[in-house]
Each structure stands twice: as structure tokens, then as C-alpha cells.
Amino acid sequence: MFDETDFDALFRSIRNQKVLIIGDVMIDSYLWGKVRRVSPEAPVPIVSGIMEENRLGGAANVALNIKSMGAVPILCSVIGRDERGSVFLELLEEQNLTDVGIQVDETRVTTQKTRVISGYQHLLRVDEEMENELSTRMQEHFIEIILNLMETGGIDSIIFQDYDKGVITPNIISRVVRLARELRIPVLVDPKFRNFNRYMDVTLFKPNFKELINGVETDLEKGDFEKIAEVAEQFRRKQNHQIVMVTLSDKGILVAEEGTHHHLPAQVRDITDVSGAGDTVVALSALCYSAGLTPPQIASVANLAGGQVCERSGVVPVEHNLLLEECKKLFTDSPQGIA
Numbered sequence: 001m002f003d004e005t006d007f008d009a010l011f012r013s014i015r016n017q018k019v020l021i022i023g024d025v026m027i028d029s030y031l032w033g034k035v036r037r038v039s040p041e042a043p044v045p046i047v048s049g050i051m052e053e054n055r056l057g058g059a060a061n062v063a064l065n066i067k068s069m070g071a072v073p074i075l076c077s078v079i080g081r082d083e084r085g086s087v088f089l090e091l092l093e094e095q096n097l098t099d100v101g102i103q104v105d106e107t108r109v110t111t112q113k114t115r116v117i118s119g120y121q122h123l124l125r126v127d128e129e130m131e132n133e134l135s136t137r138m139q140e141h142f143i144e145i146i147l148n149l150m151e152t153g154g155i156d157s158i159i160f161q162d163y164d165k166g167v168i169t170p171n172i173i174s175r176v177v178r179l180a181r182e183l184r185i186p187v188l189v190d191p192k193f194r195n196f197n198r199y200m201d202v203t204l205f206k207p208n209f210k211e212l213i214n215g216v217e218t219d220l221e222k223g224d225f226e227k228i229a230e231v232a233e234q235f236r237r238k239q240n241h242q243i244v245m246v247t248l249s250d251k252g253i254l255v256a257e258e259g260t261h262h263h264l265p266a267q268v269r270d271i272t273d274v275s276g277a278g279d280t281v282v283a284l285s286a287l288c289y290s291a292g293l294t295p296p297q298i299a300s301v302a303n304l305a306g307g308q309v310c311e312r313s314g315v316v317p318v319e320h321n322l323l324l325e326e327c328k329k330l331f332t333d334s335p336q337g338i339a
Contacts, residue, residue, distance in 0.1 A: 007324060010288075010293070011070075011320065013291050014070060014288075014291055017066075017072065017287055017290050018073075018155055019066045019074070019157050019287070020153065020155045020158045021062050021158075022076045022159070022160050022161070022167075023058065023059030023077060024164070024166070025057070025075065025102075025167075026057040026111035027054050028056070028061075028112075029052065029114040029115070030052065030114075030115050030117060031050050031114065032050070032051045032053065032117055032118075033048055033049045033051070033118055034048055034118055035047055045123060047116055047118055054087060054091060055091070056097075057276070058165075059159075059279075060077075060088075060092070061276050062279045064095065065283035065284070065317040066286075066287065067095065067317070068318055069284070069318065071287055073097065074098060074101055075092075075097060075099075076102070076142070077101070077102055078167050079103075079104055080106070081105070081106045082109055100149070103138070105135075107138075108130060108166075109128065109129065111127075111163075111165055112129070113125060114127075114128075130165070134169060139169055139172060143171070143176075146176060150176070150179055150180065151183070155183075155185055157185060157203075157289065158185055158188070159187075159189075160190065160199070161190050161279065162189070162190060162192045164194045169195075173198050173199055174200075177199075177201055186203035187203050187204075188202065188282055188286045189202050189205045189206065189282075190281075191206075191207050191211055193215070196214070199239065203243065204242065204286075204295075205236070205244050206244075206245045206278070206281065208247045208249070209222050209248050209249070212232065212246050215235070216231055218231060222248055225254055225263045228246060228248075229256055229261035232254065232256040233261065242258075243295050245295070245298075247281055247306065249266070251265070253266075253299045255295045262295070264299050264303050276309060276316065276317075277306040277307075277310050280309045281303070283305075284301055285299075288301050288302065301327060304327060
């Protein structure tokens with residue numbers, strides 16, 4: 001059980017951590033405007049007064065969440081040698097994030113997701129991307145970079161942030177997990193669909209509800225927590241994971257470990273945009289695990305953090321001070337809130 005002093009100590013200890021993030025990066029581009037009329041050419045809204053903004057997205061948003069908590073992220077990914085790749089590197093520099101783990105591949109394009117938004121209404125998204133796996137040659141070069149960082153970088157935890165864009169492959173997964181076990185570095189996974197069953201022997205596996213039912217090929221009700229826990233536990237044993245944490249959007253988070261499970265309800269919030277909440281949850285899970293919290297405690301803090309970013313428009317990282325205040329308030333108002 002925490003008290004307020006413990007939360008202060010927890011957040012201070014997080015600042016000493018170094019997290020390696022492996023996965024698909026992208027540019028989240030926003031076109032902000034106003035809709036005042038419908039087009040005479042087709043029944044579609046006309047957006048005017050456009051303001052454009054580019055942000056770091058995908059695995060890079062995980063890095064921003066780690067940085068926002070005061071810890072040190074090292075991002076490992078592959079981008080294209082294109083204009084968007086140059087923009088991505090500029091965004092990294094603006095955020096004072098290292099590019100030591102970023103590789104450039106002339107055969108690939110840099111992923112960009114462009115969202116058209118009027119007020120708080122998301123009207124349209126345009127994705128420019130490629131989803132084929134890295135070439136064998138690029139995989140070997142990329143693995144060499146990652147393994148070197150693992151052996152020399154003083155890494156406290158590793159996150160696989162998988163968006164099915166081809167940067168994470170079965171070969172990369174197996175090589176990284178094998179060395180991580182030798183070095184006793186915890187590995188956390190935010191999976192997508194393609195590699196769902198390729199991850200074995202990881203510390204914490206964090207699918208959302210849709211990813212879970214797709215990955216295990218079953219049909220579940222989101223509110224049937226006992227059945228979800230049973231499926232999560234079966235999957236955990238099959239894949240030899242230590243912890244399976246299932247995010248359930250408005251139904252909260254369910255965490256399963258050996259012999260037990262816990263469901264934590266979502267906090268009541270004014271939801272504006274759920275984009276990027278999974279990035280925040282896995283980032284806080286990695287930090288809290290390395291800080292020594294139990295699985296229910298990890299889920300409690302990650303649950304708060306994921307809900308917090310949903311109150312803001314667009315993909316944004318967690319706010320350190322606000323999360324600290326919310327953790328203290330949850331404990332004060334409901335001692336059962338943090339298990």
C-alpha cells in the first residue's frame with residue numbers, strides 16, 4: 001500500500017531509468033480547421049482555416065512518454081530516406097531525443113498518419129506507409145545496433161511497440177528476447193496482429209481487447225472479466241509470459257499473473273481522443289515494473305496515465321506532475337484504488 005511519500009519516491013526513482021524502445025515510428029500530422037458548410041460537389045464537409053502540425057507518433061510517442069516522466073528513452077527504428085524521414089529526425093532533435101538507434105533504409109518510406117480535425121471532431125485520417133518486413137540485410141544490421149545498445153547502454157527495460165509496419169520481425173523478437181533474458185532485462189510488449197503469437201517468454205504482454213480476441217481467435221464480451229481473465233491466463237501460460245495486461249478502454253484494465261488476476265475499472269473522465277493511450281500505458285508499465293511495483297500497482301498507475309492522455313486532443317504524452325497528483329488523489333479518496 002502506498003502513501004503520498006511513496007508516490008514522490010516512486011516518481012523520483014523513475015528518473016534514473018533508461019528504456020530501450022523498439023518498434024514502428026511515424027509522424028502524426030494534424031490538419032486543424034473549422035467546418036462551416038457542406039461541399040456542393042459531394043455530401044462532405046469543407047474544412048477551412050487549416051493549421052498544420054507534425055508530432056512524433058507510434059513507438060516515438062512511447063519515447064515521449066518515457067521522457068515526460070523524466071526517464072531516458074533510446075528509440076530504435078527504421079525510417080525511409082525521404083522528406084518525411086527528414087521531418088521525423090527534425091522532430092526528434094526538437095524533443096532532445098537521441099537518434100543513435102534510428103536506421104535509414106532507402107527502400108522504405110517513413111510512415112505518416114494525417115488526421116483532419118474540426119474542433120474536437122475527427123473527420124478523416126489518411127495513412128501513407130508500407131507494411132512489408134525489413135530486408136534480411138537491414139534486419140541483421142538493425143539487430144546488431146540493438147544488441148550493442150543492450151550490452152553497453154545500461155538498459156533497465158525494453159519495450160516492443162508493434163504497429164504492424166514491418167520493423168519488428170520474428171527474427172528481431174527472438175534475438176532481442178534471448179539476450180534480454182541473459183542480461184536479466186525485463187521485456188514489455190504492446191502487440192499488434194501480425195506478430196501476436198511470435199512473442200514468447202516476455203515479462204509483460206499488453207494487448208488491447210480487440211488484439212486479444214483476434215490473437216487467440218475467440219469471442220468474448222468486454223464486460224465478462226472472469227472469462228477474459230481465463231483466456232488471458234491460458235495465453236500467458238502458452239506463451240510463457242510473466243504478466244498479461246489487457247486494456248479494455250472504458251472498462252479499465254485486467255492484469256493476469258500466475259494464479260491470480262485483478263480488474264481495475266477506468267476512472268470517470270471527459271474523453272476527447274483515445275489515440276496514443278496504449279503508448280502511454282506500456283511506457284508507464286515499463287517504468288513502474290523496473291521501480292519494483294506489483295502487477296496490480298503497475299496496472300493502477302498505467303490506468304491513470306492512459307486515461308489522462310485521453311482527455312486531450314491528438315497523440316500526446318502523459319504529464320508527470322498531473323499524474324503524480326492523480327496518484328495521490330486516488331489513494332486519498334479510495335485506498336483500494338492502488339492494490
